[in-house]
Amino acid sequence: MLGSNGRNNIFVFTGPDGSGRKSVAEAVGQTFGMEKVISFVTRPPRQGEVNGHDYHFISNEKYREMELAGEFLESVEIDGQRYGIRSADIENKLHHRDSVYLIMNHEGAGILKNIYGDQVVRLFLYADRRTVEERERNLGLPEETIMKHLNHYDREMSYRHSCEHAFENYDLGQTTYEITNELERYLERGLIDKD
Numbered sequence: 001m002l003g004s005n006g007r008n009n010i011f012v013f014t015g016p017d018g019s020g021r022k023s024v025a026e027a028v029g030q031t032f033g034m035e036k037v038i039s040f041v042t043r044p045p046r047q048g049e050v051n052g053h054d055y056h057f058i059s060n061e062k063y064r065e066m067e068l069a070g071e072f073l074e075s076v077e078i079d080g081q082r083y084g085i086r087s088a089d090i091e092n093k094l095h096h097r098d099s100v101y102l103i104m105n106h107e108g109a110g111i112l113k114n115i116y117g118d119q120v121v122r123l124f125l126y127a128d129r130r131t132v133e134e135r136e137r138n139l140g141l142p143e144e145t146i147m148k149h150l151n152h153y154d155r156e157m158s159y160r161h162s163c164e165h166a167f168e169n170y171d172l173g174q175t176t177y178e179i180t181n182e183l184e185r186y187l188e189r190g191l192i193d194k195d
């Protein structure tokens with residue numbers, strides 16, 4: 001379904017782990033009644049993660065089957081685990097709605113941009129290295145995971161200038177407000193009084 005501006009919007013939240021992509025994306029998604037396209041992943045769920053909400057958690061074998069069947073629009077390997085987006089999921093959602101959102105690393109964001117061009121709006125979130133490390137520690141992530149994430153920090157940060165918009169995230173309410181304002185320009189739904 002095309003939006004009031006005559007096109008679909010695919011909002012991709014990207015940036016370093018711990019920058020707040022999931023938190024902000026969920027808040028903004030709720031505000032606009034937008035659906036998330038959920039990734040398939042081979043890593044096991046972490047405590048509190050829900051299958052079908054955070055990810056579709058699947059085995060290596062199942063992932064390979066889907067891959068061989070050509071089901072993935074985008075598929076990457078990060079730290080030995082596979083992450084992918086199923087073509088049908090994004091197409092079905094866009095059939096019923098004008099906009100969707102996803103959360104991915106720079107690689108996935110670049111692939112989607114190449115496929116969907118102007119319909120993809122990359123929203124880059126960031127905070128300094130010490131802050132993201134502290135947030136991940138407060139979340140209780142295993143030390144090994146935090147270290148892996150920090151190893152990707154510089155590479156992810158260097159993607160900032162390729163993105164359509166970038167937001168420093170230190171105050172969750174403020175960041176959500178800024179992104180809502182920005183998305184309103186794309187969605188033209190009149191949720192924000194611009195005067």
Ligand SMILES: Nc1nc2c(ncn2[C@@H]2O[C@H](COP(=O)(O)OP(=O)(O)O)[C@@H](O)[C@H]2O)c(=O)[nH]1
Pocket residue numbers: 016017039040043074075076078083084085103104105107108109
């Ligand atoms: N390219 C790509 N990246 C993804 C996908 N799903 C999740 N990611 C990103 O992969 C990275 C690794 O994620 P992980 O360590 O499992 O942390 P998580 O963000 O807490 O799930 C994160 O930056 C995710 O945002 C996907 O389908 N494709």
Ligand SMILES: Nc1ncnc2c1ncn2[C@@H]1O[C@H](COP(=O)(O)OP(=O)(O)O)[C@@H](O)[C@H]1O
Pocket residue numbers: 015016017018019020021022023024135136139169170171172173
């Ligand atoms: N502006 C912020 N101030 C403080 N904590 C934040 C802020 N944004 C996000 N967080 C917290 O940081 C942690 C990581 O956020 P999350 O949204 O999971 O990041 P990402 O999806 O980028 O890895 C979560 O515990 C989240 O509640």
